């Protein structure tokens with residue numbers, strides 16, 4: 580992680596790292612309990628990844644999941 584050379588990182592990234600050090604959400608600044616994003620931003624970020632990469636939600640009994648009886 581680049582923290583010492585603050586001249587070469589963007590203002591946005593610097594803010595994200597500051598929020599990360601304060602255990603706050605990197606997207607909205609709300610307390611996140613040591614995680615990168617707060618619960619609502621986690622959902623937003625997950626939905627964005629699904630849309631971008633055509634991933635789908637985990638399904639019980641699906642590929643790589645325990646079988647349901």
Ligand SMILES: [Zn+2]
Nearest residue numbers: 604607617620
């Ligand atoms: Zn958030």
